[in-house]
Amino acid sequence: MGDRSAAGVAGTPATSGAHGVASAPGISVRQLTKTYGRFRALHRVDLEVAPGSFLALFGPNGAGKSTLLGIIAGLVRPSRGQVFLDGEEITKDRDENLGKRIGALSYQTYLYDELTVLENLRFYGRLFGVEDREERIESLLSTVGMESRSGSPVRTLSRGMRQRVALARALLHDPDILLLDEPYSGLDQDAMVMLKTVLTARNKTILLVTHDLVRGLESADRVAILNRGRLVFEAEARELSASDFEQTYRDHAV
Amino acid sequence: MRSMLAQSWQIYRKDMLVEFRTRERVVTMFVFSLIVVIIFNFAFNAGADVLQRVAPGMIWVAFAFAGMLSASRSFSPEKDRGTFDGLLLAPIDRGSIFLGKLLGNVTLIGLVQLAVLPLFVLFFNMTILPYLSKLLVIFFLGTVGFTSVATLFAAVAVNTRMRDVMLPVLLLPVASPVLIALVETTRTTFEGGDWQDMTNWIRLLSVFTVVFLVASVMLFEYIVEE
Helix, strand or coil: CCCCCCCCCCCCCCCCCCCCCCCCCCEEEEEEEEEECCEEEEEEEEEEECCCCEEEEECCCCCCHHHHHHHHHCCCCCCEEEEEECCEECCCCCCCCHHHHEEEEECCCCCCCCCEHHHHHHHHHHHCCCCCHHHHHHHHHHHCCCHHHCCCEHHHCCHHHHHHHHHHHHHCCCCCEEEEECCCCCCCHHHHHHHHHHHHHCCCEEEEECCCHHHHHHHCCEEEEEECCEEEEEEEHHHCCHHHHHHHHHHHHC | CHHHHHHHHHHHHHHHHHHHHHCHHHHHHHHHHHHHHHHHHHHCCCCHHHHHHHHHHHHHHHHHHHHHHHHHHHHHHHHHHCHHHHHHHCCCCHHHHHHHHHHHHHHHHHHHHHHHHHHHHHHCCCCCHHHHHHHHHHHHHHHHHHHHHHHHHHHHHCCCCCHHHHHHHHHHHHHHHHHHHHHHHHHHHHCCCCHHHHHHHHHHHHHHHHHHHHHHHHHHHHHHCC
């Protein structure tokens, strides 16, 4: 087992990722706890995502993965503990500029069904203060293969197409950090390849939450397993074969 | 402050575009207010004098419930589809989300008032033209004041399991001073009263509106965080 003492324990300098780029900020989670009434969603979680690296987080339903992403994104207030971006605490007071650094892509697309693809992207572009908005939208729509549907209302798009547009929305403001919660949801094979290319080609710090063990292991520099609110396993992805990791997952999370 | 207003404007524009495409809220509010006018008109089968005395109460019952519908629907579809998280992730002052939503609610309630008030006049045989300027001030103050609280509590209620029940339970006790003030000022106006006859009520309306508007902008950030 590539246990946590062996690999990148919170607070210790983490290894540089495969895409390792100094400009992308690192994420440091310290003793993070979140309770909803008597239910403990997260319990003293420590996690490091090195600048420019890609960490895939796995766990069964209800393990606390989305709560963890929500806290890092500033959507959920932790009960205890801290989150640092580049050594700067973000959990104490909300920093408006945090949104400029984080791009979020989840199974929920954050798109308005009644608006067209272009109207949605323009709306988010204005909210995120994107300069050269029109050029950026055009370029991203081309990247995700949706330029021909830019005038279509989102409600007329398939699940996979919406997810492509959502990816363009998440990348619109060129964030340093990507928080991905089941981003492969609804994507066809071509779109999955495109998403993987987009993610690996860009120099960003990425935290991916997924149930897809093989795809997560393939893409990430490091992997971690969360179960019942606790971080139970963490290792370098290259140290694990797919079959080993499936067994490790069964041992820790099932 | 300028950027906050600009961000609110973006959210308002988006909400109005969505509403223009669906007409979901404005039609529901109009139909609801119309039904209230018709039912009350038949229920109070009394003389013109009695009708004119109860009319202000009926007007504000209709608009208060229409306002609650609008406030509730300004958050619930966003919450259900997950787009509200999209707004919360944006690098903006969260008070601007509140202001954008408030502006949208005030616009829609204002449109419904414009459409329904002439019907009230028709059904209850009332004269409003001589008091129009006074009524405009009272309606504006009251609508902004009531809608501020309604929008804030709609944001609270949308996170609860029984959100449709929670909104009136939370809102009506807090908003009752403004509703009472609105009924009193509207009644005094219909009776031909002057500003001096309703100074205290107007003060109450103004203070309530300013206090809740400012407090709501400041509190919104804490309300929307889980």
